Amino acid sequence: METKIRNYYAIKVTGGQETNVGLMLEERAKTNNINEIYSIIVPPNLKGYVIVEASGPHVVKLLISGIRNVRGVAQGLVPKDDILKIVSKKIVGPSIKEGDLVEVTAGPFRGMQAQVIKLNADKEEVVLNILESAFPLEVTIPIDQVKPSKKS
Amino acid sequence: MAKSVFKACKNCKALTLQEDAVCPVCGSSSFTDDWEGMIIILNDQSEIMQLIGAKKPWRYAINIK
Numbered sequence: 001m002e003t004k005i006r007n008y009y010a011i012k013v014t015g016g017q018e019t020n021v022g023l024m025l026e027e028r029a030k031t032n033n034i035n036e037i038y039s040i041i042v043p044p045n046l047k048g049y050v051i052v053e054a055s056g057p058h059v060v061k062l063l064i065s066g067i068r069n070v071r072g073v074a075q076g077l078v079p080k081d082d083i084l085k086i087v088s089k090k091i092v093g094p095s096i097k098e099g100d101l102v103e104v105t106a107g108p109f110r111g112m113q114a115q116v117i118k119l120n121a122d123k124e125e126v127v128l129n130i131l132e133s134a135f136p137l138e139v140t141i142p143i144d145q146v147k148p149s150k151k152s
Numbered sequence: 153m154a155k156s157v158f159k160a161c162k163n164c165k166a167l168t169l170q171e172d173a174v175c176p177v178c179g180s181s182s183f184t185d186d187w188e189g190m191i192i193i194l195n196d197q198s199e200i201m202q203l204i205g206a207k208k209p210w211r212y213a214i215n216i217k
Contacts, residue, residue, distance in 0.1 A: 006199045019190060026192045026211075038198035044189035044214055053200055087191065087203055087214060124217075 006038065008078035009060045011050045012071040018042045021069050022050050028063060037063055043086045051078055051086075096126065096148060104128070106145040113149055114139075160187035160213040165204075167211040177210055189214025 013021045022042040029037045036059040041051040054060050057073065064070045096102060100116045114128040117138065126146060130137040158167040163180040167190065174181050193201045193209040206212055 022190055022192055026194065029194050035195060038193075038195045039200045040190075040192040040194065041200065041214075042190040042192075053198060083200070084203070086189070087200060 005055045006053055007056065008080065008083055009052050009054060009057065010074040010078050011052060011060070011064055012074055013048060013050055014069040014071065015048045017069040018047070018050050021067065024067055025050070025052070025063055028067065032062075034059060034063060041083070041086065046086070049074070051083065096143065096146065101131075101149045102126075102128070102146040103149040104130075104141065104145060105147055107141060109139065109141075114146070116146075119143075156185070158187075158211070159183040159185050160216045162216060164207075165213045165216055167213055177208065184216055186217035187213035187215065 011021070019042050022040050025037075025040050028034070029040075036055040038053040041053070043049065043051065052060055052063065054063075060073055064073065096116060096119065098116050098119050102114055102116055104110055104112050104114055109130055112130055112132045114130045116126050117129050118127040120126065124143045125140050126143050127138060127140050128146070130139060157170065159170055160167050160183060161175040161178060161180055162182045162184055164175060164178040165187075166175055166177040167187070168176055168183070175183070191200060191204060191212045191214060193206055193212065196209055198209070201209070204212060
């Protein structure tokens, strides 16, 4: 059997073309039967890079040579912890509970303190009560737009 | 835009073409166009495939709304 080496290489691509490059790399790996490419990751919120899971740098060079919008391989490897963070976004979810004080980080209520009334984990939304408002104000915002405020 | 080419299965996050009626991976028929990030599994020995719990090599979305 083959050895169990899994390395993650970051490929520099033209900004905005990440998905297209990912699909082109997939086509090339399939048509040329490059078996040492295990997966291709197009991360959200990471502009200009596509990550390839491969056994070694020579395979990645073979995969990307001559493909449009590819600017080369970034130096070094991507640590597996970073891949875990990209692939499973849900880690941030359980840190917020109902009743917690949070700070809104985006949108019209940015910078305001709020209390979590309801947590909707499926839709990744929270219902908040804005504490700095003069009257009771409930808003529903995505969970990634709040962060736990420091406890005094 | 590439996003309009694919839709994501709400059940297993598999990306499929807009004209497909059922998900080719799990057979579900609920889809969403609001997805981001893509994982293309090419080989069933992939480490990522085990991490995301995918059943077969396919294109998957990372986040769906």
